Each structure stands twice: as C-alpha cells, then as structure tokens.
Amino acid sequence: MFDSTQLFCIIDDFFLKFESVYWNFLKQNLKCLRIRPAQLSISEIVFIAIWYKHSHFNNFKAFFTALRHNYFHLFKSLPCYQRMIYLINTHQLALHALHFALMKDQQSPYLWIDSTTLAVCKNQRIKRHKSLAAIATRGKSSMGWFFGCKLHVLMNQSGEILSTALSNGHTADIKMVEQLVKGMTAKLYADRGYISHELKSKLRVQDIDLITYHRKNMKSIQLSKADEYHLKQRNKIETLFSLLKGAYNLVTTRARSVAGYLAGIYASLCAYQICHQNKPMIRIMEISA
Structure with missing residues (x-):
C-alpha cells in the first residue's frame, strides 16, 4: 500500500x-x-x-x-x-x-553492470525531432537502431542502484565503466559488450575484477562455479530496467526540454529507490575454500 x-x-x-x-x-x-x-x-x-x-x-x-x-x-x-x-x-x-x-552507503563486493536505451522519439520522426536534439543521438542496441540516450546502471545483489550515468545513444558501454565504479572494490559481472582487455587491466589496478563470458572466436576462459552462477544472474538487472520502464515511466517521448527530460529520469530512479518493495534480489554463492 x-x-x-x-x-x-x-x-x-x-x-x-x-x-x-x-x-x-x-x-x-x-x-x-x-x-x-x-x-x-x-x-x-x-x-x-x-x-x-x-x-x-x-x-x-x-x-x-x-x-x-x-x-x-x-x-x-x-x-x-x-x-x-x-x-x-x-x-x-x-x-x-x-x-x-539514495545511492550512498550501498557498497557491495558483488556488482552487476548494464545499460538500457532511452529513445526520445520513433525512428520515423528523427529528422523532425528538435527538443532534445542537443543530447540525443542515433545508437544501436541488440533491439536495433534508436534515437536518444543511454542509462548506465550499477546494481548490487539486493537490487539497489549503486551508480548511474547518462550518455548519448552512440556511446559505447565500456567507456562509462570507469566512471561508474570509481572508488569501489568488487567483482563486476557484465555481458559480452563489456569485453576489453584494456578495460580489464585498468579495473584490476583499482581492485575490481571484471568478469564476462568469452566470444566464440576467443580463447575459452575457465570460470569458477560461483562466477558462472553470478553471471547467469545478470538477467536481474534486466528486470530492474523493466521495472523502471514499465512501472515508473522512465522512457518518455513527451519531454519538451532537456531539463524536463532529466527531471523525469531522476524522478523515476528516485521512485524506484524509495517506493519499490520487491527489488530483484540475487542470492550470493559463497566461494568454498
């Protein structure tokens, strides 16, 4: 209630x-x-x-x-x-x-990272769209082309948001990782879009272990049972995005100014953080000695 x-x-x-x-x-x-x-x-x-x-x-x-x-x-x-x-x-x-x-004091040794698209208009209206043309760009996701921005999110095992960042639609996900995890120490689980030996090396200096699956043309990586289990739980961050978009109206095509657009995004995030009771939780598998 x-x-x-x-x-x-x-x-x-x-x-x-x-x-x-x-x-x-x-x-x-x-x-x-x-x-x-x-x-x-x-x-x-x-x-x-x-x-x-x-x-x-x-x-x-x-x-x-x-x-x-x-x-x-x-x-x-x-x-x-x-x-x-x-x-x-x-x-x-x-x-x-x-x-x-609301994101402060939500540290965790296990983190999940991903991004979601925030389309500001239908693709047929891209050339006519003017109100958010200063920040929206064309980008491509697994669902196809879109025109808008991206929301990058860091989530812990309790379904709490630890860090967020907004970027243009064309910005690669791996470019936002260092900004999101700054000052943290944890195991970071991500999808194949975050595969980068350079990024992995940079994060290791910060005591962050980036764990992803390997691509078919790459040498296979032997993962522990715990890491493999935690990678499979990455779908919980997709549940978080579904809640933000479905229950809290994260995506809108009605914004008439950049300030109004940003206000709507932060209001949705705050509503989820304060009001949502059953956040998508992940059971942690402890690593046996």
Missing part, C-alpha cells in the same frame, strides 16, 4: 539538511538565473514529481488534475499546471541530488 506521508517524510528529511546548500549552489553557479519564490517548498515539488512516477498515470496533466481535485488538502497552495511543470524542470538538480544521496 502506497503511503504518501512516508514518501514525503523521506524527501523532507533530506532537504532539511540539503536545501541551504542547494540554494547556495544555484546562486554561485547560475548567477543569471532569477527564480521567483514559489508557494511550494523544494520538498513538495520533488514529492509531486516522484509521486507522479509511482502513480498509475502515464500523463502528468491527468495526474496533476487528479491531485488538485483529490489531495489539495495536503498542500498549502497548488499552482496551475504550467507553473508546476516549470517548477519541476527548474529544480531537476534537486531530484538529481536526492537520487545521488
């Missing part, structure tokens, strides 16, 4: 400590930005963005209309729809900060 009060308390507890730092950051780094004071607090703005991703609505206008009609008593004052969109887009950095804070 969804508890909106519990969700708001988690968000508000974070912003009680973070809000002053956040406003100082905006003043120092966005000197030309003039933000009109809102009647909603940062906590309430982020709360509404995440609540929408957790709801059964796939259209924010319908969700916000229902919110104003059924839950107006939870807020001191709710703005109009256009103003609410502006507030969420303006404070997408606050959503990013919350997402980053």
Whole structure:
C-alpha cells in the first residue's frame, strides 16, 4: 500500500539538511538565473514529481488534475499546471541530488553492470525531432537502431542502484565503466559488450575484477562455479530496467526540454529507490575454500 506521508517524510528529511546548500549552489553557479519564490517548498515539488512516477498515470496533466481535485488538502497552495511543470524542470538538480544521496552507503563486493536505451522519439520522426536534439543521438542496441540516450546502471545483489550515468545513444558501454565504479572494490559481472582487455587491466589496478563470458572466436576462459552462477544472474538487472520502464515511466517521448527530460529520469530512479518493495534480489554463492 502506497503511503504518501512516508514518501514525503523521506524527501523532507533530506532537504532539511540539503536545501541551504542547494540554494547556495544555484546562486554561485547560475548567477543569471532569477527564480521567483514559489508557494511550494523544494520538498513538495520533488514529492509531486516522484509521486507522479509511482502513480498509475502515464500523463502528468491527468495526474496533476487528479491531485488538485483529490489531495489539495495536503498542500498549502497548488499552482496551475504550467507553473508546476516549470517548477519541476527548474529544480531537476534537486531530484538529481536526492537520487545521488539514495545511492550512498550501498557498497557491495558483488556488482552487476548494464545499460538500457532511452529513445526520445520513433525512428520515423528523427529528422523532425528538435527538443532534445542537443543530447540525443542515433545508437544501436541488440533491439536495433534508436534515437536518444543511454542509462548506465550499477546494481548490487539486493537490487539497489549503486551508480548511474547518462550518455548519448552512440556511446559505447565500456567507456562509462570507469566512471561508474570509481572508488569501489568488487567483482563486476557484465555481458559480452563489456569485453576489453584494456578495460580489464585498468579495473584490476583499482581492485575490481571484471568478469564476462568469452566470444566464440576467443580463447575459452575457465570460470569458477560461483562466477558462472553470478553471471547467469545478470538477467536481474534486466528486470530492474523493466521495472523502471514499465512501472515508473522512465522512457518518455513527451519531454519538451532537456531539463524536463532529466527531471523525469531522476524522478523515476528516485521512485524506484524509495517506493519499490520487491527489488530483484540475487542470492550470493559463497566461494568454498
């Protein structure tokens, strides 16, 4: 059962400590930005963005209309729809900060890595697409060509997200690995798309053991029973992507600005991190001496 009060308390507890730092950051780094004071607090703005991703609505206008009609008593004052969109887009950095804070202290000796495509439009509309042309590019996955971005995720055995990164659609997965695992020590399980002797050597210096299957034209690698078992459990990260896309509306073709697009992605990630109860878990096989 969804508890909106519990969700708001988690968000508000974070912003009680973070809000002053956040406003100082905006003043120092966005000197030309003039933000009109809102009647909603940062906590309430982020709360509404995440609540929408957790709801059964796939259209924010319908969700916000229902919110104003059924839950107006939870807020001191709710703005109009256009103003609410502006507030969420303006404070997408606050959503990013919350997402980053939820990933802290999730270290694990066993990690799984993969990426998923975030198409911003159908392939037939690529030449007409303009709103996200600054960050979206053509790329190819196992499912074919797409136009958009990629989300790279690092997951532990509890189904928790440890690290994420966004890239253009054409960026190779192996180029994002060092950024994702920076400061970590673990066994890293990945698919054949991450095969690279150079990357494996670089990660070994950091005490990260990259484990993948070998290709047919490569010399076979003898894996331990535990490593082979953990590699087979890599499908759990695909389950995570399915949850993000199916239950939390990660992919959208309705974004009209880069800020709005990023706000939607981080709201989906936060909704999964805070609200999802049955995360895809992996049983660890201990290595016998």
